[in-house]
Each structure stands twice: as C-alpha cells, then as structure tokens.
Amino acid sequence: MTPRQPASRLETLLRAGQFAVTAEITPPVSCVAEDLLRKARPLAGLADAVNITDGAGARAHLSAPIAACLLARAGIEPILQFTCRDRNRLALQADLMGAAACGVHNILCLTGDDPKAGDQPQTKAVFDVDSVTLTAMARELRDKGELPSGRKVLGRASFFLGAADVPIDPPPSWRPDKLAAKLAAGAEFVQTQFCMDAGIVRRYAARLLEHAPTRGVFLLIGVAPLRSARSARWMQQRLYGTIIPERCIERLERASDAAAEGERIAVELIEELAAIPGVAGVHLMAPANEDALPRVITEARKRQPSR
Numbered sequence: 001m002t003p004r005q006p007a008s009r010l011e012t013l014l015r016a017g018q019f020a021v022t023a024e025i026t027p028p029v030s031c032v033a034e035d036l037l038r039k040a041r042p043l044a045g046l047a048d049a050v051n052i053t054d055g056a057g058a059r060a061h062l063s064a065p066i067a068a069c070l071l072a073r074a075g076i077e078p079i080l081q082f083t084c085r086d087r088n089r090l091a092l093q094a095d096l097m098g099a100a101a102c103g104v105h106n107i108l109c110l111t112g113d114d115p116k117a118g119d120q121p122q123t124k125a126v127f128d129v130d131s132v133t134l135t136a137m138a139r140e141l142r143d144k145g146e147l148p149s150g151r152k153v154l155g156r157a158s159f160f161l162g163a164a165d166v167p168i169d170p171p172p173s174w175r176p177d178k179l180a181a182k183l184a185a186g187a188e189f190v191q192t193q194f195c196m197d198a199g200i201v202r203r204y205a206a207r208l209l210e211h212a213p214t215r216g217v218f219l220l221i222g223v224a225p226l227r228s229a230r231s232a233r234w235m236q237q238r239l240y241g242t243i244i245p246e247r248c249i250e251r252l253e254r255a256s257d258a259a260a261e262g263e264r265i266a267v268e269l270i271e272e273l274a275a276i277p278g279v280a281g282v283h284l285m286a287p288a289n290e291d292a293l294p295r296v297i298t299e300a301r302k303r304q305p306s307r
Contacts, residue, residue, distance in 0.1 A: 004143075006160070007105040007106075007142075007158040007159055007160040008049070008077060008105040008106050008158075008160045009048065009049070009077050010022070010048050010049040010077060010079070010106055010160060010189075011105075011106075011160040011188075011189075013048055014189065014218040014280055014281070019274045019280070019281050019304055020048045020049075020218075020220060020280060020281030020282075021046075021047055021048055021270075021281055021282055021284065021297055021300065021301070022047055022048055022049045022050070022051060022079060022191065022220060022281065022282070022283045022284070023043050023046075023047040023050055023051065023283070023284040023285075023286075023293045023297065024050070024051035024053060024283065024284065024285045024286075025039045025040055025043070025050060025051070025052065025053070025290055026053045026056050026061060026287070026290075027052060027053065027061040027062035027063070027064060027067040028061065028062055029059075029060065029061055029062070030062055031062070033070050035062075036062060036067050036070055036071075037070065037071075037074055039290060040071055040074070040076050041074075041076070042291075042293070042294045043076065043293060043294060043297070044074075044075065044076050046293075046294055046297040046298060046301070047284075047293070047297060048077070048281075049077040049078065049079045049106055050071060050076055050077065050078055050079065051078075051079040051081055051108065051191070051283070051285075052064050052067045052068045052071065052078050052079065052080055052081060053081050054080075054081040054082060054083045054086075054110070054112070055083060055085065055086060055112065055113070056113070057113060057117065057118055058085070058112075058113040058114060058115045058116070058117045058118025058119075058120075058123070059118045059119050059120075060120075064080060064081060064082070065080060065082075065095050065098055065099055065102075065104070068080040068099065068102070068104045069098075069099070069102035069103075069104060072102055072103045072104050073102075073103075077105075077106070078104055078106065079106040079107070079108050079162065079191075080099055080104050080106065080107050080108065081108045081110055082095070082096075082099075082107055082108065082109055082110065082134065083110045083111065083112030083113075084110070084111055084112055084126065084127055084128065084129055084130060084131060084133075084134055085111065085112025085113065085114075085115065085125050085126060085127060086112065086125075086126055087126055087128075088126050088128040089128050089129050089133075089137070089148070092128075092129070092134060092137065093137060093141070093147055093148075096137070096138055096141055096157065096159075097141070097153060097157070099157075100141075100155065100156070100157035100158065100159070101155070105158050105159060105160055106159075106160050106162065107138055107159050107160070107161055107162065108162040108163070108164065108191060109131045109134045109135040109138065109161065109162065109163055109182075109187065110131055110163075110164055111127070111130060111131045112125075112127075131163065131164075131182065132181055132182055132185045133185070135161055135163060135182060135185040135186045135187050136185040136186055138157075138159055138161055138186065139159075139161060139185065139186030141153060141157045141159070142156075142157045142158065142159045142161075142186075145157070160188060160189065161186050161187050161188055161189075162187055162188065162189040162190060162191060163179070163182035163183070163187035163189075163190050163191075164190065164191055164192065164193070165178075165179050165182075165190050165191075165192050165193075166192065166193045166240070166241035167192050167193065167195040167200060167201060167204045167221065167241075167243065168200070168204060169200045169203055169204070170203060170204055170207045174207065175211065176207065176208055176211055176213075176214045179208070179214055179217070180211065180213035180214050183213060183214060183217055184213065187217075188217065188218060189217065189218040189219075189220060189280070190217050190218065190219050190220065191220045191222065191283040192219070192220065192221050192222045192283070193222050193239075193240070193241035193242055193243075194222040194223065194224050194235065194239070194241075194242045194243065194244065194285065195221055195222055195223075195242075195243045196223065196224065196226075196243060196244045196245060196248050196265070196269060197243050197244075197245045198269060198272040198273060198276065200243055201221055201273060201276055201279065202276050205219060205276055205277065205278035205279050206277070206278065208278055209277065209278045218280040218281070219278055219279055219280050219281075220279075220280060220281040220282055220283040221273050221279060221281075221282050221283065222282075222283050222285055223266050223269055223270060223273070223282045223283065223284050223285075224244075224262075224266065224284070224285055224286060225259075225262050225263045225265075225266040225284070225286050225289060225292040225293070225295075225296050226244070226248065226252060226258075226262035226265060226266070227258065227259050227262055227288075227289050227292075228252060228258045228259065228262070229249050229250075229252035229253040229258060232244050232248060232249045232252055232262075233249060236249070248265055251265060252265075259289075259292070262292075263292055263295055263296050263299070266284070266296045266300075267296055267299045267300050267303070270282050270296075270300040270303070271300070271303045271304075274303075274304060282300075284296060284297065
C-alpha cells in the first residue's frame with residue numbers, strides 16, 4: 001500500500017520527529033464567532049494545533065465542529081474533539097463529512113463526559129457508539145471513502161486521527177490494551193490527561209515502547225500551568241486520571257506568585273518531557289487560565305532546538 005500523505009501540519013511535524021506543542025481552548029457560550037477567535041488568536045504561530053473541546057464538562061458551548069471550521073478558515077490549525085455522547089452514528093458520520101469539507105483534518109475521538117456531571121443533569125446521553133467505533137468510522141471514511149453502510153462518499157476526508165489516554169505508573173503486569181484497541185481502530189496520535197510527573201511519564205512511555213501495538217504512537221502528554229496550590233489540589237483529588245506530585249503543590253504553596261510559579265513548573269516539565277524517549281510532544285490545557293498558554297509556549301520554545 002502506498003504510504004498515506006500527511007493530512008495536516010501537525011502530522012507532518014510529528015512524522016518529521018519534531019517535538020509538538022498543542023493547546024486547548026473551550027469554545028465560548030456565545031453566538032458571536034469573534035468571541036471564539038479572540039480566544040484562539042494568541043495561540044496562532046505558537047501552538048502547532050489548537051484543540052476545540054466538544055461540550056467540555058457536559059455543558060453547552062458554541063458547536064465544536066463549527067468552531068473548528070472557523071479556526072481553520074482563520075489560518076489556525078484545529079484539532080476537533082469529537083465525542084460520542086451527543087450524537088448517534090448518523091450524526092457523527094455527517095459531522096465527519098462536514099469537518100472534511102471545511103478543511104478540518106485533525107480529529108480526536110472521545111467518549112465524552114457523563115451529562116450528569118454538567119449543569120443540565122437531566123440531559124439524555126446518546127452513546128450509540130464508543131470512541132473506538134468512531135475512530136474506525138473515521139478511518140474507513142478516510143481510507144475507503146465510504147460509510148459503514150457501504151455507501152460511497154464523494155471527495156476526500158484527509159484525517160489525522162487521535163485518541164485520549166490516561167498515563168499511569170505501570171505495575172509489572174500492566175499492558176496498554178485499551179490504548180492498543182484505539183490504535184488498531186485507526187488512531188495515530190494520543191493526547192493524555194494531565195501528568196505533571198516526568199518520572200511516571202518516563203516509565204509509562206517506556207512500557208508503550210515495549211509493546212508492538214503501541215510502539216509507533218505519537219504521544220503528547222497533558223500539562224497544566226497550575227494557578228494555585230488550591231486548584232492543583234482540587235485537580236489532583238477530583239479530576240479523573242490527573243497526576244500532580246506533592247512537590248509541585250509545595251512549590252506553589254511557597255511561591256509569592258503562585259500563578260507565575262505554575263507557569264515555570266510547566267515550562268520546566270516540558271523541557272524534561274522533550275528528552276524522554278517515546279514522548280512526541282505535549283498538550284497544554286489551562287481551564288479558566290487560558291491566558292497563560294501563550295506565555296508558557298513562548299518560554300518552552302526557547303528551551304527547544306530551533307526547527
């Protein structure tokens with residue numbers, strides 16, 4: 001089979017062995033496109049791609065596919081987060097075709113937060129398919145140009161497909177079977193939950209390299225510019241899968257300016273992660289602290305080899 005050409009700038013960078021930096025924004029609760037673009041523009045030319053969340057926290061925001069289209073048209077490469085919570089398979093397939101038509105190439109396939117965790121807990125979840133099935137549907141649309149029914153699709157869906165994972169400090173018997181299933185379905189890059197411990201990342205990445213099904217994945221580790229010791233503690237205790245070591249929280253507690261210290265911690269961690277075999281980049285997330293993202297990326301870039 002002829003090797004597939006890279007679908008996006010992000011894919012091109014990763015396949016060239018460049019350390020990638022992606023960042024995440026939540027679309028506004030707004031009907032004004034400029035409100036979205038105002039959040040994204042500070043990341044232009046800094047982040048290699050910008051994630052658009054899809055109903056983050058099980059709350060309604062400006063449509064993620066529309067937001068990704070607006071970013072693409074503004075010259076900012078999006079990563080469209082695509083959840084199974086709110087759409088059945090027909091709607092998912094329609095939105096995948098729509099994303100391709102709008103020049104959105106990076107797709108992160110996710111399950112989605114439980115609606116009971118949001119501000120409208122009476123909402124009924126769909127979950128017609130899971131993220132593995134969604135990934136496979138997107139791959140078939142890209143590689144075969146057809147829907148699961150066998151219907152042919154006009155045009156071309158140039159997708160670079162991603163998945164999410166939760167790093168752990170792997171015990172001796174651990175196998176990355178869940179991640180391997182996502183990769184077998186077609187995912188090629190992975191963005192993880194927050195992991196602020198380089199030692200755990202080193203051991204986790206090493207185990208992925210040991211297993212053939214996960215060896216070739218482009219692994220982007222979730223990093224946060226922590227605002228305060230209090231918010232770090234809340235994330236550590238209440239945000240599923242988050243790893244924040246006590247030494248980070250202690251640094252925040254001692255700092256005269258905790259937010260600035262949190263940004264320094266993130267920059268230092270990115271430098272450490274860039275040296276770990278199997279780590280292809282970082283994914284920066286800063287809920288309610290998005291203004292910190294450009295500063296952290298700018299400082300982190302200074303410590304990376306020039307491209």
